[in-house]
Structure formats: structure tokens, C-alpha cells
Amino acid sequence: MDFNLPEDLRLMQAAIKKYVDQVLEPAAVQIEEEDAVPEDVVEGLREMGLFGMSIPEEYGGLGLDTLGECVVYEEISRANASVRTRFSTNNGIGSLGILYDGTPDQREQFLPPIACGEKTIAFALTEPDAGSDASAIRTSAVRDGDDFILNGRKMFITNGAIAELVTVLAVTDPQKKARGGITAFVIEKGTPGFSVGKLEKKMGLKGSGTAELIFEDCRVPVNSIIGGEAMIGKGFRTAMRVLDKGRLTLAAASVGMARRALELAVLYAKQRVQFGKPIGEFQLIQGMLAQMATEILAGQSMVYRVAWQKDQGNPVRKEAAMCKLFCSEMLGRVADTSLQVHGGMGYMKEYAIERIYRDARVTRIYEGTSEIQKLVIARELLNG
Ligand SMILES: Cc1cc2nc3c(=O)[nH]c(=O)nc-3n(C[C@H](O)[C@H](O)[C@H](O)COP(=O)(O)OP(=O)(O)OC[C@H]3O[C@@H](n4cnc5c(N)ncnc54)[C@H](O)[C@@H]3O)c2cc1C
CATH class of the missing domain: 2.40.110.10 (Butyryl-CoA Dehydrogenase, subunit A, domain 2)
Known part of the structure; x- marks a missing residue:
């Protein structure tokens, strides 16, 4: 078994990491205050081809497979959950129906402007x-x-x-x-x-x-x-197929947000001094960091594995629901624990964990609540 990401995907991951650190992180406060993603950020997403990252190259997209898409969503979501949603409907729930079931004419007409981000x-x-x-x-x-x-x-x-x-x-x-x-x-x-x-x-x-x-x-x-x-x-069937993939990519986004919450907790634990030493030296805080890191690894591992399974052509309805369920719930726990590590400062708007804590909540609700994911999993188990 080879757990290394392919070379081209590693390069893309590194480029996005750089974009996140240099552009998206600094823009986070502006996005929050203006309740909009600035046009220059949107333009940057277009230039990187992210509006069409999963759309086939013949329609002007990057043609990434599911694993590639998950890796990109994970990295972008480290910075900002709403930036992901700005281009994710173009790759996922919005366009997938046309890609899966559209006529050749519809694909020709609609997918190129969606892929380049000219249209949302x-x-x-x-x-x-x-x-x-x-x-x-x-x-x-x-x-x-x-x-x-x-x-x-x-x-x-x-x-x-x-x-x-x-x-x-x-x-x-x-x-x-x-x-x-x-x-x-x-x-x-x-x-x-x-x-x-x-x-x-x-x-x-x-x-x-x-x-x-x-x-x-x-x-x-x-x-x-x-x-x-x-x-x-036949539209309901199309919608359910579309949502299967959405659950997987949303799980990847949850992993990215959780990674950021952990990074912030580690940073704070090293800097904040109480009782004469950095709080990271207290074992109760160390336990929180270890628990967060372990859960993130579990979530990331299942997302990569199920994305790979999907890319091999296997049906993953049950597994995608498992990823969405576990990773969104895991993110809730990690965001909460990270905020706890920050103490009172975590409750203040000047600290990014306050935003992540609020942003995290909806991942357990949209594209199917946790309860609905459990029903999907159980139905597959009982009828499989
Ligand atoms: C920020 C945001 C963005 C969204 N974007 C989109 C979008 O782009 N397109 C779109 O179509 N929709 C979108 N949605 C809608 C989203 O998918 C729904 O909110 C979600 O599916 C839950 O539906 P509901 O809000 O009506 O909750 P309800 O269905 O009313 O559920 C209320 C509660 O009852 C529980 N429940 C319901 N049925 C059962 C059951 N059978 N067994 C056990 N518990 C049950 C639920 O889990 C939940 O806890 C978005 C929602 C949000 C919040």
C-alpha cells in the first residue's frame, strides 16, 4: 500500500498552502467583517483553476480526481470555511448533476464557464x-x-x-x-x-x-x-448521487478546519504562561492536544481512503456518510477543545478560534445532518 500522495498533487498542495498562508489567512478578518469574499481573492481562486478543479479537462477544468479534490478542500479550509463554499458549488453540488446526467450540449454550454469561474x-x-x-x-x-x-x-x-x-x-x-x-x-x-x-x-x-x-x-x-x-x-436520483460526493468533500473540509484549530491550540499552549510556565507543559493541556491530533489523523485517514476507493470506481455511499459523520463531529470536538486551550481569549473575536468554533457548527447540519448520515449508514448495513 502506498500512502504517498502523487507528485503533482503534492505540488498543488504546497502551492495552496502558500496561498492560504500569504493571502487567505490575512484576508480572514476582512471576510468576516464584510461578510463577503473580496473580488481579488475570488480572482486568485480562478487563477489557480479551483472553480473547475474536478471538472474534466475537456471542459476547461483541472480534472482532479476525488482524492485531489479532498486534498485541496482540506488545505483551503485551514484558512477559511467560507472561501471553500465560494467555489465548491461549482465543483460539487451545483455542477455535478450536469456532469453526471447532462446532455452533451448541456455539458458543452454550461461546464466551461463554470470551470473557469466566469459563472457561479x-x-x-x-x-x-x-x-x-x-x-x-x-x-x-x-x-x-x-x-x-x-x-x-x-x-x-x-x-x-x-x-x-x-x-x-x-x-x-x-x-x-x-x-x-x-x-x-x-x-x-x-x-x-x-x-x-x-x-x-x-x-x-x-x-x-x-x-x-x-x-x-x-x-x-x-x-x-x-x-x-x-x-x-429522474432528478432525485441525480441529487442523491451528487450529495454522496459532497459528503466526502465536506468531510475533507472538516479535517482542514480541525487541523487549523489544533495548530492554533499548539501555538497558544507554547506562548501562554501560567503558574510560571507555558500551559503546554501541563499534562491536562498535553492530553487535549494529543486527543485532538489523534482524532484528526483518524478523520484524515478515512477521507483519503474513501476518496481513493471512489476513484477506483467503487460505490462509497455508506463510507462517504461515515466520513461526513465522523469528521464533522470530530471537528466539533476539536474546535471546542482548542477554544478551551485558549481560555478566555478563545472567546474573543480577535482570536481565530472564535470564528472556527462558529464556522464548524454547520458541518454537522448541511449536506445531511449527523442523524441523516446515521440513517444512510444503517440503511446500507441492513439492506446491503
Ligand atoms: C449554511 C447552510 C447552507 C446550506 N446550503 C444549501 C444549498 O446550497 N442547497 C440546498 O439545497 N440546501 C442547503 N442547505 C440546507 C441543508 O442541507 C439543510 O439545512 C439540512 O439538510 C437539514 O435540513 P433542515 O434544516 O430542514 O433540518 P430538519 O430536517 O428540520 O431537521 C431538524 C432536526 O431533526 C433531525 N431529523 C430530521 N429527520 C430525522 C429522522 N428521520 N431521524 C432522526 N432525526 C431526524 C435532524 O437531524 C435535525 O437534528 C444549507 C443549510 C445551511 C445551514
Whole structure:
């Protein structure tokens, strides 16, 4: 077994590490205060090709495999969780449906501008009455000749307000719902009847926009269906496939955030003096550092292994859910422990751990809560 990352990936990892230390870390306070990722940072992400890192080279992307993608998300997330979300919908939940199930024309039309970051794409599944139970969505898409007319509201949509394109899940057959009655559409900003509603004010992830999307008699042609006519009613399956990969990359991001929380704890433990010595010399503090490092290694190891398994073409639904469950919960413990090592200073905004602690919380919620990950794992165990 070879646990070394391939040479090209190691080079990319080093380049991103440098970018994180030189550009992203210093920008963290500005992102937090302005609740937006500055345009020069976005431009830097574009230049590194990150908006299309997992999109195949034939469409202008970098064509990284899942392991490569996980390594990049891990490094970027050391600096800032919201910067990751700025380009992750282009690689993941937003574009994957088009990549997996789109027609050749749709891939040609949509993927190149997504891959170079000229356009941002969001993914709209969640609704006021359909979160964990995604099959309960009510946004309707009713056929009218060669068009479909959409009505409904989507909520909590990452990049929803800035996206030029959105992958939207809607009900085309209310009798069948998730079993053949949900269809995926790709809809462009500016389409009459499609508008952005409320912008959420969040506990953390400042800089990552979360918006409501509204569809009122929004008329779109049949060729807006991802995969065309043949894919009518098959959108729920597309969405679940997309989420399988999202769970793995989110686990990688959790590992990166946890690594940063540990780095900050180690730094503080060396500097802070109490009872005449650095607190890092107290065994209770050493125990916390050792526990954090051990859990991070466990999380990172499972992410790399499952990413590799996926890249070999193996199904990883259960394993991806395990990674998301373990790594997001692990991040919660590590962020909490790191804050404890910082004492009162950890509670102050001037210390980065305060932000990481808040940013960490949502990883146990979005792209499927911890409870839903457990249900996915158990279902696979019982039915496998
Ligand atoms: C910052 C942010 C960004 C997001 N971005 C997007 C996006 O880009 N696109 C998108 O479509 N969605 C997005 N979401 C939505 C996200 O995926 C949902 O919030 C998530 O799936 C949970 O749904 P919910 O909030 O409705 O919680 P609920 O489903 O109402 O769950 C409430 C609680 O009940 C538990 N629960 C529910 N069902 C069960 C069950 N069967 N057994 C045990 N416990 C259960 C849950 O685990 C949770 O603890 C985002 C959310 C946030 C917070």
C-alpha cells in the first residue's frame, strides 16, 4: 500500500498552502467583517483553476480526481470555511448533476464557464418544509407544451444570490414524488419569474451567502431539464448521487478546519504562561492536544481512503456518510477543545478560534445532518 500522495498533487498542495498562508489567512478578518469574499481573492481562486478543479479537462477544468479534490478542500479550509463554499458549488453540488446526467450540449454550454469561474452555479433542493426529508419538496414544474412552469420557494441556498446558474429540483409528478416524480433543471439568472428572496444572517460562515430563491410562474424550455426529456422524473436520483460526493468533500473540509484549530491550540499552549510556565507543559493541556491530533489523523485517514476507493470506481455511499459523520463531529470536538486551550481569549473575536468554533457548527447540519448520515449508514448495513 502506498500512502504517498502523487507528485503533482503534492505540488498543488504546497502551492495552496502558500496561498492560504500569504493571502487567505490575512484576508480572514476582512471576510468576516464584510461578510463577503473580496473580488481579488475570488480572482486568485480562478487563477489557480479551483472553480473547475474536478471538472474534466475537456471542459476547461483541472480534472482532479476525488482524492485531489479532498486534498485541496482540506488545505483551503485551514484558512477559511467560507472561501471553500465560494467555489465548491461549482465543483460539487451545483455542477455535478450536469456532469453526471447532462446532455452533451448541456455539458458543452454550461461546464466551461463554470470551470473557469466566469459563472457561479448553486444547488437548490431544500425548501421550508423539506430539509432532511428532501423527497417532500413542493416546488412544482408543470408541463405546458415545450416548456415547464415552475412555482415554489427554495431556502438556505449557498451562493444563491450571486449565482448565474442554479440546479433546481422540482416535482413534475406529485403522485410519484421521489420515485420518478422529481426532475432536475438548470435555470439561468434573469429568467422571468425567478428571483432571489431573503438573504440569511448566519451564526458563522461569514462571507458565504445563503439565500432564498423564488420561482413564480417561471417558464423554462424542456431543454432546461438536466439530461433532457429522458431524465424527466429522474432528478432525485441525480441529487442523491451528487450529495454522496459532497459528503466526502465536506468531510475533507472538516479535517482542514480541525487541523487549523489544533495548530492554533499548539501555538497558544507554547506562548501562554501560567503558574510560571507555558500551559503546554501541563499534562491536562498535553492530553487535549494529543486527543485532538489523534482524532484528526483518524478523520484524515478515512477521507483519503474513501476518496481513493471512489476513484477506483467503487460505490462509497455508506463510507462517504461515515466520513461526513465522523469528521464533522470530530471537528466539533476539536474546535471546542482548542477554544478551551485558549481560555478566555478563545472567546474573543480577535482570536481565530472564535470564528472556527462558529464556522464548524454547520458541518454537522448541511449536506445531511449527523442523524441523516446515521440513517444512510444503517440503511446500507441492513439492506446491503
Ligand atoms: C449554511 C447552510 C447552507 C446550506 N446550503 C444549501 C444549498 O446550497 N442547497 C440546498 O439545497 N440546501 C442547503 N442547505 C440546507 C441543508 O442541507 C439543510 O439545512 C439540512 O439538510 C437539514 O435540513 P433542515 O434544516 O430542514 O433540518 P430538519 O430536517 O428540520 O431537521 C431538524 C432536526 O431533526 C433531525 N431529523 C430530521 N429527520 C430525522 C429522522 N428521520 N431521524 C432522526 N432525526 C431526524 C435532524 O437531524 C435535525 O437534528 C444549507 C443549510 C445551511 C445551514
